Amino acid sequence: MELLKQRILTEGMVVEGNILRVDSFINHQVDVLFMKQLAQAFRDHFAECQVTKILTIEASGIPIATLTALEFGVPLVFAKKTESRNLDENVYQASVVSYTRQRPYQIKVAQKFLSSKDRILIIDDFLAMGSAVTGLCRIVEEAGATLCGVGIVIEKGFQPGGNKLREAGIDVYSLAVVDELKEGLIKLR
Amino acid sequence: MELLKQRILTEGMVVEGNILRVDSFINHQVDVLFMKQLAQAFRDHFAECQVTKILTIEASGIPIATLTALEFGVPLVFAKKTESRNLDENVYQASVVSYTRQRPYQIKVAQKFLSSKDRILIIDDFLAMGSAVTGLCRIVEEAGATLCGVGIVIEKGFQPGGNKLREAGIDVYSLAVVDELKEGLIKLR
Numbered sequence: 288m289e290l291l292k293q294r295i296l297t298e299g300m301v302v303e304g305n306i307l308r309v310d311s312f313i314n315h316q317v318d319v320l321f322m323k324q325l326a327q328a329f330r331d332h333f334a335e336c337q338v339t340k341i342l343t344i345e346a347s348g349i350p351i352a353t354l355t356a357l358e359f360g361v362p363l364v365f366a367k368k369t370e371s372r373n374l375d376e377n378v379y380q381a382s383v384v385s386y387t388r389q390r391p392y393q394i395k396v397a398q399k400f401l402s403s404k405d406r407i408l409i410i411d412d413f414l415a416m417g418s419a420v421t422g423l424c425r426i427v428e429e430a431g432a433t434l435c436g437v438g439i440v441i442e443k444g445f446q447p448g449g450n451k452l453r454e455a456g457i458d459v460y461s462l463a464v465v466d467e468l469k470e471g472l473i474k475l476r
Numbered sequence: 477m478e479l480l481k482q483r484i485l486t487e488g489m490v491v492e493g494n495i496l497r498v499d500s501f502i503n504h505q506v507d508v509l510f511m512k513q514l515a516q517a518f519r520d521h522f523a524e525c526q527v528t529k530i531l532t533i534e535a536s537g538i539p540i541a542t543l544t545a546l547e548f549g550v551p552l553v554f555a556k557k558t559e560s561r562n563l564d565e566n567v568y569q570a571s572v573v574s575y576t577r578q579r580p581y582q583i584k585v586a587q588k589f590l591s592s593k594d595r596i597l598i599i600d601d602f603l604a605m606g607s608a609v610t611g612l613c614r615i616v617e618e619a620g621a622t623l624c625g626v627g628i629v630i631e632k633g634f635q636p637g638g639n640k641l642r643e644a645g646i647d648v649y650s651l652a653v654v655d656e657l658k659e660g661l662i663k664l665r
Contacts, residue, residue: 302562304561308562310564310586310589312551314562315553315554315564315585315586315589316553316589317545317553317554318551319542319551319552323546345534345536346534346535346538346554346556347534349535349538349539350538350552353506353508353539353543354542354546357512357543361508362501362505362506362508363506363539364504364506365504365506365539367504367535372491373499374499374504375497375499375504397499397505400499400504
């Protein structure tokens with residue numbers, strides 16, 4: 288998506304550890320009017336899939352997932368990362384390793400919000416090693432729901448997550464793919 | 477707001493520790509079309525305030541804050557709870573105690589996203605002791621920005637957070653106020 292690519296090149300910063308920082312419009316400050324256009328791109332791509340629910344993981348995936356759910360007119364479910372007294376006892380769960388945090392954690396979804404009749408579209412802001420999305424896929428599978436595909440704002444094409452998912456037959460639709468982050472430079476596909 | 481009250485009475489559950497669980501439409505599964513109506517109520521109430529940014533805290537405040545930002549046509553900024561390598565070094569921060577988690581944590585906002593020219597509307601899903609919102613207010617003050625007010629989906633009227641903020645002269649607008657949670661029953665104002 289051209290508009291997104293321009294914005295990544297203009298506002299994105301490469302920080303220590305080859306992390307792409309896009310905190311001015313995606314994952315700290317959020318340009319919601321811009322993100323709405325990205326949500327429309329997801330809706331266009333997955334229009335024929337009869338999506339019944341959008342699934343994401345807290346926290347930075349929630350803005351784009353909320354706007355995508357609004358475009359489809361379906362509920363959003365976000366997997367929880369943290370222990371809370373305010374979560375149902377019956378959960379689906381999976382273990383995830385965060386690239387930016389570098390430690391494993393459990394993600395959980397209350398079983399009552401996913402059923403075998405659901406057709407799920409997973410949405411997230413970033414895809415790198417694919418651990419979070421793979422965890423969400425496992426939860427969809429455990430629930431017996433149908434996975435329609437995965438919509439990603441920015442995929443790091445030099446990390447294996449996207450291709451591993453595609454090789455498993457999943458429709459992974461990334462709005463921008465970063466091919467290289469090097470010495471402060473961002474190379475987009 | 478009548479529609480919200482009905483929904484809390486129909487779907488809300490009181491669980492151990494006097495916690496109101498509304499995870500079927502607000503903070504785990506999210507009914508985004510319904511939440512859009514709540515966002516419109518915030519826009520109507522704060523319409524004359526010349527809001528420039530919506531401020532919330534991750535994670536469960538993000539859906540309603542995203543939709544409210546969309547209604548106002550302004551950016552959303554969400555304060556971060558967790559340590560991450562992907563956060564700017566120059567941050568405003570405040571200490572917060574969570575009612576459902578019962579331990580203190582730091583919330584952080586990159587300084588570059590709040591300026592003295594900003595007119596901030598704080599949005600959150602719940603207000604009980606008011607620790608999170610008070611932390612956000614402190615960050616707004618530290619940035620020298622103007623606080624337009626606070627929009628809350630559900631206020632626990634039997635806990636002191638809302639009134640403490642009102643006594644400090646802040647316009648706190650809650651769409652529903654719970655006056656009592658007792659033996660599984662929810663009493664709304």
